[in-house]
Amino acid sequence: xxxxxxxxxxxxxxxxxxxxxxxxxxxxxxxxxxxxxxxxxxxxxxxxxxxxxxxxxxxxxxxxxxxxxxxxxxxxxxxxxxxxxxxxxxxxxxxxxxxxxxxxxxxxxxxxxxxxxxxxxxxxxxxxxxxxxxxxxxxxxxxxxxxxxxxxxxxxxxxxxxxxxxxxxxxxxxxxxxxxxxxxxxxxxxxxxxxxxxxxxxxxxxxxxxxxxxxxxxxxxxxxx
Numbered sequence: 259x260x261x262x263x264x265x266x267x268x269x270x271x272x273x274x275x276x277x278x279x280x281x282x283x284x285x286x287x288x289x290x291x292x293x294x295x296x297x298x299x300x301x302x303x304x305x306x307x308x309x310x311x312x313x314x315x316x317x318x319x320x321x322x323x324x325x326x327x328x329x330x331x332x333x334x335x336x337x338x339x340x341x342x343x344x345x346x347x348x349x350x351x352x353x354x355x356x357x358x359x360x361x362x363x364x365x366x367x368x369x370x371x372x373x374x375x376x377x378x379x380x381x382x383x384x385x386x387x388x389x390x391x392x393x394x395x396x397x398x399x400x401x402x403x404x405x406x407x408x409x410x411x412x413x414x415x416x417x418x419x420x421x422x423x424x425x426x427x428x429x430x431x432x433x434x435x436x437x438x439x440x441x442x443x444x445x446x447x448x449x450x451x452x453x454x455x456x457x458x459x460x461x462x463x464x465x466x467x468x469x470x471x472x473x474x475x476x477x478x479x480x481x482x483x
Contacts (some may be wrong), residue, residue, distance in 0.1 A: 259282075259283050259284065259304040259305065259374060259418075259435060260283070260284045260285075260286070260301075260302075260303050260304050260421075261278055261283050261284070261285050261286070261303060261304065261305045261306070261307060261370070262286050262287075262288070262294065262297055262298065262303045262305075262306050262307070263275060263278070263285055263286070263287045263288070263307045264287075264288055264289070264290075264291070264293075264294040264306070264307065264308045264309055264312065264317065264320065265287065265289065265307070265309045265336065266289040266290065266309060266311075266312050266313050267309070268289075270309075270336075270359070271287050271289065273363070274287075274307065274336075274366065275287045277363040277366060277367060278366075278367070278370065281367045281370075282431060282434040282435045283370070283435070286303075289312070289313070290312055290313055290314045290315075291312050291314050291315035291316075291317075291319075291320050292314055292315075294306075294308075294320055295320070295323070298324060298327070298329065299327075302331070303331055304331055304332075304374060304421075305331055305332045305333070305334070305370060305373060305374060306321075306324065306329075306331060306332070306333045306334070307334050307336055307370075308320055308321055308333060308334070308335055308336065308353070309335075309336050309337060310335055310336070310337035310338075311337065311338075317335060317337070318335075318351045318353075319351075321333050321335070321351045321352045321353050322351045322352055324352070325351075325352035332354045332355070332373035332374065333352060333353045333354055333355075334353065334354060334355040334356070334357060334369060334370070334373060335353045335355070335356045335357070336357050336359060336361075337356075337357075337358065337359060338358070338359045354373055355369055355373055357369060385417065385420045385421065386420075387420045387423055387467075387478075387479070388465070388467070388480075389401055389402040389403075389463075390420065390459070390467065392413075392416065392417060392420060394417070397410075397413055399413065399416065399459070401459060401462075401463060402463065404462075406458050406459055407458070408454075408455070408458055408459075409454075411437065411451060412451055412454055412455055412458075414436050414437065415432070415436050415451050415452075415455060416455060416459070418432070418435065418436045419468070419476075419478035420478065422478070423478055423479040424477065424478075424479045424480075425477065425478075426471045426474050426475055426476070426477045427475050427476060427477070428474060428475040429448040429449070429475055429476075430443075431475070432448050432475070432476070433445075433447065433448055448476075452468060452476055455468060456468050465480075465481075466481065467479060467480075469481065
């Protein structure tokens, strides 16, 4: 899961980035509204953390702009302003949650995970890579026009892989980021689900998309990476 953090306080930004990274998230951090708009225009994010007061603008206006541009990913406001009226205004601008500084890092991670579990974390209800198409609303998968029947956990794994083509992930990263479970080194649960996906998604087709990276883990995409 990829998160864009918009925070102009260097110390706070580093703390938030470190906390989320250690929790298994991919984090991009910027300090201005302009940088946030640029990043949001370049790629999709699964969640946004916005500071309310920024050097070149207002996080509330940024939130409205993101919603106006079609962003459906969850947005959480981070601010030192704790007044009820400000919280209401932030939520009315399109934010999904509001966390007041200072906050405990455990609460931040818990809130982030709760928002991501609500769903609607993509800018579209469909994901596509090559001839693979996923409907996130209907929870269906097609490859080359053929429906592929997969389980709920297999769907979550495939969605994660399709969102991160070309990237190599360890078994631990997959376990923690896809199913929010602690990784046990002796467990082969990831290998079992990868094997199931290969049998259903790769075996019937000439081009293979799920690749083993020896000594590391797995990668989704073309054979060349």
